[in-house]
Amino acid sequence: MKLPGLPGADDPVVAEVVEAAARLALGRRSAELDLAPEFPRAEFRALGTAGLLGLATSPAHGGRGLHLPRVAVALYHMAYLGGTTFAKLSLQPEFSSVLGDHGSGPLRDRFYRPMLRGECLVGNHVTEPGAGADAGSLSLVAEREGDEFVLTGTKSEIAFARDADAAIVYARERAGPNDLGISAFLVPQRLPGLAATVIPDLGERWMRRGSVVYDHVRVPADHRIGEAGAAFGYLKRELTRERALLAAIYLGVARASWEDTVRYVGERSAFGRKLSAQEAVSFPLVEDAARLEAAWLYVERTVRAIDAGAPSDGTAALSKWMAVETALGVLDHAIQFHGGRGYSKALPHEQRWRDVRSGAIAHGPHEIMHAVAARELWPRP
Numbered sequence: 015m016k017l018p019g020l021p022g023a024d025d026p027v028v029a030e031v032v033e034a035a036a037r038l039a040l041g042r043r044s045a046e047l048d049l050a051p052e053f054p055r056a057e058f059r060a061l062g063t064a065g066l067l068g069l070a071t072s073p074a075h076g077g078r079g080l081h082l083p084r085v086a087v088a089l090y091h092m093a094y095l096g097g098t099t100f101a102k103l104s105l106q107p108e109f110s111s112v113l114g115d116h117g118s119g120p121l122r123d124r125f126y127r128p129m130l131r132g133e134c135l136v137g138n139h140v141t142e143p144g145a146g147a148d149a150g151s152l153s154l155v156a157e158r159e160g161d162e163f164v165l166t167g168t169k170s171e172i173a174f175a176r177d178a179d180a181a182i183v184y185a186r187e188r189a190g191p192n193d194l195g196i197s198a199f200l201v202p203q204r205l206p207g208l209a210a211t212v213i214p215d216l217g218e219r220w221m222r223r224g225s226v227v228y229d230h231v232r233v234p235a236d237h238r239i240g241e242a243g244a245a246f247g248y249l250k251r252e253l254t255r256e257r258a259l260l261a262a263i264y265l266g267v268a269r270a271s272w273e274d275t276v277r278y279v280g281e282r283s284a285f286g287r288k289l290s291a292q293e294a295v296s297f298p299l300v301e302d303a304a305r306l307e308a309a310w311l312y313v314e315r316t317v318r319a320i321d322a323g324a325p326s327d328g329t330a331a332l333s334k335w336m337a338v339e340t341a342l343g344v345l346d347h348a349i350q351f352h353g354g355r356g357y358s359k360a361l362p363h364e365q366r367w368r369d370v371r372s373g374a375i376a377h378g379p380h381e382i383m384h385a386v387a388a389r390e391l392w393p394r395p
């Protein structure tokens with residue numbers, strides 16, 4: 015048996031990805047950023063120049079407007095070549111689609127279009143110390159005062175806590191005693207009253223996650239994105255698309271480690287024969303091949319359905335869950351069958367495992383992915 019070749023090998027966008035990955039040495043940079051975490055500004059700009067930021071973003075907003083199945087294939091290749099780091103960076107405009115789709119023209123011109131060029135990093139501030147998976151109970155408040163909003167509260171677990179130039183901040187909008195629901199605000203990140211702290215992470219260290227305190231931070235009223243109380247509705251569409259695309263990234267990373275491992279156990283001898291002759295080694299690897307391919311087919315079908323406008327919240331959520339679990343299993347086997355070096359930084363597998371592990375929590379924990387799918391089987395009254 016043999017895994018089919020990588021998907022979309024003759025796609026010109028994939029050729030651009032391969033070329034950028036080689037020119038920017040994305041695999042090596044990803045390993046460097048794990049050891050010395052920082053936001054890779056130079057590569058962010060280079061991806062922008064190469065047209066690899068905003069692959070799925072509408073051309074009206076400055077993106078490439080590619081169909082999601084092609085974007086998924088391109089991300090799969092980018093992750094195969096360079097790990098999760100730059101594939102996720104490429105998705106950053108998609109992670110900020112609420113701004114692209116609902117921000118005013120001036121906000122988009124000032125923050126969103128520069129992001130597509132790799133000149134402006136926009137973060138997402140949803141999670142709070144008291145509200146993560148249960149995002150409906152956010153407590154950061156945005157109070158209207160004249161022609162400004164005043165934001166007060168704390169965001170936690172935030173990627174790019176210190177590095178973002180601006181952030182989409184989800185806050186409970188108040189008008190006097192009235193709670194208008196959750197609204198989104200574009201907040202430049204160098205304003206008075208803002209303070210960020212960073213805490214080292216298990217993986218994806220380049221994101222430099224941390225907390226951001228908003229102590230009466232003032233933004234102009236026109237920095238609200240879209241309508242009052244409408245932000246969760248906007249975010250829902252974004253989450254469905256990004257969960258499916260993240261799944262492609264996790265599978266691309268795992269595929270690279272699976273191929274390395276198949277090669278290695280076919281060459282390495284122990285007890286007078288190749289490791290591949292030990293069924294305890296070969297059987298898990300053939301199972302992994304089937305799991306990788308099955309998960310990819312599921313993800314591919316899901317992105318096609320999203321692209322066609324079919325309701326896909328549940329399958330997108332399960333795509334992320336399935337891809338993360340498949341990838342973690344494959345990466346664990348890569349560590350195991352490479353022996354002592356597999357556990358070390360001499361090889362990329364341990365970093366890949368740590369980086370992919372975040373996928374079971376970020377963009378919604380596994381349990382919430384199941385809840386999203388279950389709600390479709392048993393809709394609430």
Ligand SMILES: Cc1cc2nc3c(=O)[nH]c(=O)nc-3n(C[C@H](O)[C@H](O)[C@H](O)COP(=O)(O)OP(=O)(O)OC[C@H]3O[C@@H](n4cnc5c(N)ncnc54)[C@H](O)[C@@H]3O)c2cc1C
Pocket residue numbers: 137138139140141142143145146147148170171172173174218221223372375376377378379380381382385
């Ligand atoms: C690498 C990474 C990057 C991130 N980047 C950002 C970012 O840029 N912006 C941002 O806003 N957030 C970000 N997050 C935060 C992430 O979205 C939250 O951590 C996540 O939503 C979970 O929230 P929490 O940490 O408060 O966990 P909690 O809500 O306290 O949940 C803890 C755990 O309990 C379980 N659980 C929770 N609810 C249920 C339930 N209903 N049923 C069963 N089990 C449940 C899950 O296992 C969950 O992991 C990031 C997280 C990671 C790991």
